[in-house]
Structure formats: structure tokens, C-alpha cells
Amino acid sequence: MPKTRSHTRKRQEKPKQSSFSLLLKIFMILGLSTFILVCIFWNSGQKVDVSELQIADIPYSEVGSEVKKLPQEYKSVAYLIKKQEKAPWFQQVTKRVEEHRKSDLVLVLKDSQGNSIAHTDVKINLESHDFHHGGIMSIWQFSGVRKSTKPYIDPKIYRSKFLDLFNATGFNNAFKPKLEKSHAEHLPKAIQWAKENKIPLRGHTLIWPGEKHLPKEVLEHKDNKTKLRKACNDMIRRWAKKWDLYEWDVINEPRANHMVQDKLGKSEEAKWFKLAKQAAKNPNVKLYLNEYQIVSGVKDSFKDSYEKNVQDLLDQGTPLHGLGIQSRFKFDISPEQIYKNLNRLNKFNLPIKGTEFEVVDLKRKLSDQQRAEITFQVASTYFSHKLVKGLYVWTIFQSSKTAMLNGKPSWGYSSFMINADGSLNANGLVWKYLFKTLWTTKASVKTNELGIAKIKVFKGRYKVSFTHQGKKVNKTIQLDKNKIIEIKL
Known part of the structure; x- marks a missing residue:
């Protein structure tokens, strides 16, 4: 008997996506900084090797924004403060302060097993300049x-x-x-x-x-x-x-x-x-x-x-x-x-x-x-x-x-x-x-999926606090330059 053509067409299989193609897509979506981090930890699960981190490659974490109002105790000098802060000389001061008095702080949180503590709110309070x-x-x-x-x-x-x-x-x-x-x-x-x-x-x-x-x-x-x-x-x-x-x-x-x-x-x-x-x-x-x-x-x-x-x-x-x-x-x-x-x-x-x-x-x-x-x-x-x-x-x-x-x-x-x-x-x-x-730092940031948070803060002594599995953790750290600090429970 002559062969008859089947009305059911065989579906064409999509070619498997290579790891390179996938990484390329991630790069296009997330940008260079996050792409580098993904590459570093591609096969590492949730464990971070701090020695492989580069501060410049890590994106800044989001810091909760709030409208700052002048505290009531400064009411008697409020006009003086506003006048000075609007002056051209103070605008130059502000630029120099950003350059000379602040540094990048990168926190890497880990549990006792070395696993990343991800998506955790961390409070960072300056104790002393x-x-x-x-x-x-x-x-x-x-x-x-x-x-x-x-x-x-x-x-x-x-x-x-x-x-x-x-x-x-x-x-x-x-x-x-x-x-x-x-x-x-x-x-x-x-x-x-x-x-x-x-x-x-x-x-x-x-x-x-x-x-x-x-x-x-x-x-x-x-x-x-x-x-x-x-x-x-x-x-x-x-x-x-x-x-x-x-x-x-x-x-x-x-x-x-x-x-x-x-x-x-x-x-x-x-x-x-x-x-x-x-x-x-x-x-x-x-x-x-x-x-x-x-x-x-x-x-x-x-x-x-x-x-x-x-x-x-x-x-x-x-x-x-x-x-x-x-x-x-x-x-x-x-x-x-x-x-x-x-x-x-x-x-x-x-x-x-x-x-x-x-x-x-x-x-x-x-x-x-x-x-x-x-x-x-x-x-x-x-x-x-x-x-x-x-x-x-x-x-x-x-x-x-x-x-x-x-x-x-x-x-x-x-x-x-x-x-x-x-x-x-x-x-x-x-x-x-x-x-x-x-000139103070009192902020809250959230760690990413790798347990990392980055923020630019004033140089000085800090109290860092967060809660993990119901346990409150407080650490004192000293920041005098751009620094990666690992906190391991």
C-alpha cells in the first residue's frame, strides 16, 4: 500500500540554550555590576567567597528614603542653618565631604554554616566619627x-x-x-x-x-x-x-x-x-x-x-x-x-x-x-x-x-x-x-540573595544590627576606608 502522509506534524524541538547564551541574556537585563556577581557565584549556591569580591563591582543597596525635617531642638538656629547651607561655599563643602569623609561599606552576612543570610534588614548606625x-x-x-x-x-x-x-x-x-x-x-x-x-x-x-x-x-x-x-x-x-x-x-x-x-x-x-x-x-x-x-x-x-x-x-x-x-x-x-x-x-x-x-x-x-x-x-x-x-x-x-x-x-x-x-x-x-x-549615618539596608549589602557612609565606628531566625545580632565595626566586612554568626 502506498504510504500516506500523516496529518500530525512532528513538533520541532527548540535547540538547547547554552550557558553562554543564558549569561549573555542576564548581562543584557541586569547590567554589568550584577552580571559580574552572578558569574562569580554561578556554581556556588548561597555561599560567598569574600576574597573574590570587588567593591566597585557590587551595586549599592536601596536605602529607605525619608523626608528629613530639622529637629525641634534646632529651632532657634534654623534660619542660620538654612542660610549657611544655601551659600555657594557650602555647596563646595558638601562635595568635599562626600569625597573625603565617606567610604563604601560592603557587609556580607553568613550563618554558622557559612551560608548567605539573604533578604535581611540591617540597621547601620554611626556611633563615633x-x-x-x-x-x-x-x-x-x-x-x-x-x-x-x-x-x-x-x-x-x-x-x-x-x-x-x-x-x-x-x-x-x-x-x-x-x-x-x-x-x-x-x-x-x-x-x-x-x-x-x-x-x-x-x-x-x-x-x-x-x-x-x-x-x-x-x-x-x-x-x-x-x-x-x-x-x-x-x-x-x-x-x-x-x-x-x-x-x-x-x-x-x-x-x-x-x-x-x-x-x-x-x-x-x-x-x-x-x-x-x-x-x-x-x-x-x-x-x-x-x-x-x-x-x-x-x-x-x-x-x-x-x-x-x-x-x-x-x-x-x-x-x-x-x-x-x-x-x-x-x-x-x-x-x-x-x-x-x-x-x-x-x-x-x-x-x-x-x-x-x-x-x-x-x-x-x-x-x-x-x-x-x-x-x-x-x-x-x-x-x-x-x-x-x-x-x-x-x-x-x-x-x-x-x-x-x-x-x-x-x-x-x-x-x-x-x-x-x-x-x-x-x-x-x-x-x-x-x-x-x-553628618551622620543612621540607615537600614536589605541584603540581596547572596547576603550582601552595600552603602556609602561616613567613616567611623558603627553598630550593625539585624535579626536572624529570631535571634538579634549586634556587631561593632570600624570603617576608615572602602571595606568589605564579613559578619559570620
Whole structure:
């Protein structure tokens, strides 16, 4: 019989899709960054090899958006804040802050078996900036030993309000060798308190080489070079060895205070730095040269003198680790000029600290709002500069209104930030707004299917928290550069 054609056609089988074709489609749909991640983990299931990750290839996670309103506590300085933030100079500050003060944080969450913890909400809260927005304390106010001082401040209020505004500290007089007998006995408790609260403590100063600032056991040898040299060296060696600090102003104000150098030679300064490094109780101590009117001043001769001093020390192989810029603002200087003054120091490529920041009224009369405006400008500009590592407020609490300096009210009378009752004045509110509200990270992100989350945040110490299988997990991490951090349960 002749063959008949079947009316049922055989379906044509689709050619099998190659792995390459599938990957190509994924690439077209998801884009390069996600495509690279898929390739890395194509055959790895839900286990991630952190060593194979590249930060640049990982896409940023979505961060819950929220409309930010200015907290009510800043109501009295709201107009000031809005005005400054709209200024052209502040737009440049914002760009520099993004570049110099933030880093990429990549979190990789794993369970005890090494499996990825996927699709999990993670809270990331900044506990302390890498940048030191510090406050210089009075040992009398900290310890409360002089109750006759007016206004008297309860030490508990003093310490709690300090922690509300600042993340690093030092003492105005307690670490000066000349004042050892009246101050040193109160320091151990203060040092312990700083350690317990994770507050870095800097020392000021190992030698202040002007005649009126040296202890009598040094001054009594001022006419004998050999004995004077030994007395200075013994003082520096003993003082550096006595206190476990992370940082020292080795020399204070050598431009105006140089009695010792005049007698022994300018080269003694380099020897003092080397001696301090050798004797320091903390082997990782950082050593600074502290001087005034460098960024806050208007005289180029002061700037030239400081820069020459720094270069001379470096040329002698001095262990000079940072530049101490007192930052006591007595003159009207624009934010743009402040930034230019800071840039003069870029050639040394050394960390810069504003060690004694105050807005001084001695030659002008400022309202509280005007003083706060200057604080806003100085703090913002310093924070945005790539080499500045900290700015320390010299007078944090209200001082006695009867305090006098050369017959005039001392600058501490007007430049403080915290009133005697613990409330913040305009100066303090602006400081808190910048470091605790504007420049902070408090965010929530969700890990992807590989247990990875990426976010750009301010550098500093963080508390990272999430919940896995009903168990709350809290971790403390430190971020000082772009970093991948694996958290394994």
C-alpha cells in the first residue's frame, strides 16, 4: 500500500540554550555590576567567597528614603542653618565631604554554616566619627573639686553633656608639666573615664619653652646650658613616659616662646621630638607641633614662620606626625579664605588638627547668632578638608563671668557651647547639628540573595544590627576606608 502522509506534524524541538547564551541574556537585563556577581557565584549556591569580591563591582543597596525635617531642638538656629547651607561655599563643602569623609561599606552576612543570610534588614548606625570633633576639658569642672568656682557645674552634667557633643578630648592645663602639683592627682580618674567611654585623649603639652611657662626646676638652670638641657630633657622624658596618651603636642607656640632655643640652639626642637618618641608610654603615639594664628590669623609672616619650622624639623628626620593649628578666630575670615589657609599646609601631607578652636570677642562684639555662624563656617570647612583629622573646642562649658585676661573678659567667657545648667547655646546647637544630625549615618539596608549589602557612609565606628531566625545580632565595626566586612554568626 502506498504510504500516506500523516496529518500530525512532528513538533520541532527548540535547540538547547547554552550557558553562554543564558549569561549573555542576564548581562543584557541586569547590567554589568550584577552580571559580574552572578558569574562569580554561578556554581556556588548561597555561599560567598569574600576574597573574590570587588567593591566597585557590587551595586549599592536601596536605602529607605525619608523626608528629613530639622529637629525641634534646632529651632532657634534654623534660619542660620538654612542660610549657611544655601551659600555657594557650602555647596563646595558638601562635595568635599562626600569625597573625603565617606567610604563604601560592603557587609556580607553568613550563618554558622557559612551560608548567605539573604533578604535581611540591617540597621547601620554611626556611633563615633573617624573625624575628631573634640572638646578640651577642665580638670576642675570634670572632677568637681572646686565647688567655690562660679558657676559651679555638677560633674555628672559636665560629663554627660560632653558625650552629647564630642568624641575626643584633652585638658586645657592638666597635662602641662608646670601645673603638675595642682592637677596631676585628678588625672587618673579622668583617663579611666575616657577609656571606658572610648574617647581618645591627647596631651598638651610636653614643653612650652617660654620663660613664664616652664616649671621652676627647669628655670633655675636657665643660665647654665648643660644643666638647662638636662632639665628640659628630663622633664620631657618623664612626662611622656608617665601618661598613656595617643597624641602629644610636643612643643607649644615656639614662635613666641623660645627662651630655651635661644640659649641651646634651634636644633633642640628636633631632639625634643625624638626624645618624646623614645620615651612615650604609648609606642604608637603621634607627635604634633602646636602653633597659633596659622589658619585663623591674617599675618602671612606667622604662616611663613610655621611652615619653615615644620620643614626644618622634617629635614632633620624629626618624628613629626601632625600639625597642631590652634584655630582661635579673632578676625573675620571667610570660609573660602579658611580653606586656602589650610591648603597652604598640603605640601607637608601631614594630618592637621585644630587644637584650640574658639570664636574670640576681644576685638569685636559678636551676638550669639554671629558667633554660631562663624562656628558653622569653621567646622564645616575643617571637616571638608582632606588632611584635617579633628577640631577641638577649647572652652566647652560656661566659665565664670568674672574671669579676666589683661583687664578684659577672657575669651572663654563668650566662646563656650554649654550653659551652666547643661542647655546648649546657639554655638553648641550648631556644633551638634553638624556632627550629630547633618553628618551622620543612621540607615537600614536589605541584603540581596547572596547576603550582601552595600552603602556609602561616613567613616567611623558603627553598630550593625539585624535579626536572624529570631535571634538579634549586634556587631561593632570600624570603617576608615572602602571595606568589605564579613559578619559570620
